[in-house]
Amino acid sequence: MTRAPQVKKSEVTRQHLLDTALALFRKRGFDATTMRDIAVASGLALGTAYYYFPSKDALLFAFYAANQVATEARVRSYPAGEPLRARLGRLFHDRIRDVAPNRTLLGALLPRQVNPGDPVSALSRESAEVRARAIALFEAAIAPEGMSIATRALAARALWVLHLAILAYLASDRSPAQRKSHRLVDDALDLAVPLLALAGTPAVTPLLAQVTAMLQRADLMTLARR
Template sequence: MTAKSGQTRQLVADVALRMFREVGFAKTTMRAIAAEAGVSVGNAYYYFASKDDLVQELYLQVQQEHAARALSAMENATDLSSRLRATLHAGLDSMAPYHRFGADFLTTAIRPTSPVNPFAAGSAAAREASLSIFRSAVEGARPAVPKKLRADLPELLWLGYMGVTLFWVYDTSEGQQRTRKLVDGGVPLIARVLSLARVPGVSKLLDDILSLSRSVRA
């Protein structure tokens, strides 16, 4: 892709994401995006075959912002609880501009066959970017997370984050404060359970949970 072509692609993406924030996903059309960007409709489709492709671009940009916010928020956070709390709040901050239209995106993404489903092959890059954020939170924690949990925990936390995101979409409280309370109350509980990983009886239970998790993800 030439420099000019790359600039045009970025322009189309920037216009589309701004329109998603301002008028919502459902009301944003490829024709309107092209008109606002000052390019032909055909040119817009050349870079993005559909609005679904632009949703993937949105996913990636939100993850990039989430990663930057989380890195800054975790700078002085050492234990897993504070790092996870910082990471989750950073994610909510990154998604905040799209809350008004969150249900529109969810309606599109929740279908198992949707190309913008978070678990779909087309979402792999954004999913991996999000997983990397949780890996960073886990790997940088002190005291260290028990070794047997380190490989699986980031993905389990990411799955939990998907649940938090769903709650956030339907949270009509001012500034989505109920979701913030869920994070603040839930994180210490997670950390408390993980702290018991070395206790023999609890350790066996966690082994069973990890085994079940691996079997359904295989």
């Protein structure tokens, strides 16, 4: 009696469709690639593509989620005990490298981040889980610094927003090997890391409390479960 296959046939087809779609997106851009193109290139019918991905956006979202998983895997292999600057630099630079091959997809994905009502947005209900996990990466990175819980929550969100801004920059960065984006990361961290150190001191506690109060009134601290 032969063993049942480890992966379901449907999972193979789904992955095949996603891979084909990503390859086409990379080659021709998101908008220029039609669902019919994807179906034909996959050797499947249009209806099949829609059977697995209810919309073209669903393909975008699948890329987004898969990418988050890839970055998490990388992070698990990071050496422990590195200083903050090195750890954040590693995280940001790796994130750029993970995303860069699909850089053109960012052009389709990032604009839609702005609208929390858009399911594809990192601010939406639908992506709450992915977002929470992304923020958790930054929380973990700064955890050893021994700030208060409130400060750490604020700092992690700030870093997450910075990382979105860097990705927005990356989306239109045409410099070879995305040098400009990497440079921007270094410059930004040169500024941010000393500020993070400052954020741990009691002197700025009132200021941080003011910022937190503002964000809470605006419902912007509850990102993790909006």
